[in-house]
Amino acid sequence: MNASTRMEHIWQLTKAIEQAAAVGEWERAAQIADERSPLLMALGAQQPPAVLAQIREILAIDAHIAKVAQNAQTTLGVEYEASMRATRNVSQYQRIAQF
Template structure:
């Protein structure tokens, strides 16, 4: 694949990953990431200034997605912990009600 087309495709996939992450569709984000990963291997070391700008944009988007994913993971862990405490409390209530 020609380098400019390759970089355009990488950006397109990155933007799709960003959208999937914004929609909390982590499975789609993962699928798109798997599709995108091998394309990075096709990049050549020599890139012009325009290509480097796009690559830097991709890196910035990736960093933002990673940060959002970490925040989402922390929020899910808090929600899970809270739900488990409620389940335990309900279980104790039911056990006490039996006696």
């Protein structure tokens, strides 16, 4: 695979990660990131300016996805706590209702 084809493949994987994250498919996003990671790591240090610019775009997309993931994690944590409170309240009601 030549450098141009490799970067196009990395770019397509990045866009697929972005799409998966946008719809909350975090497991899929992680799988694609695992596939993309060795390809990124295999890039040499000396790259033409166009490739470096694309890598900067990829890094920006990754930073945005990380923020979205953090927000999703926070939201899920809040929902989990609310569910646990509701479960405790139902259990308490059931104990009291049995008397």
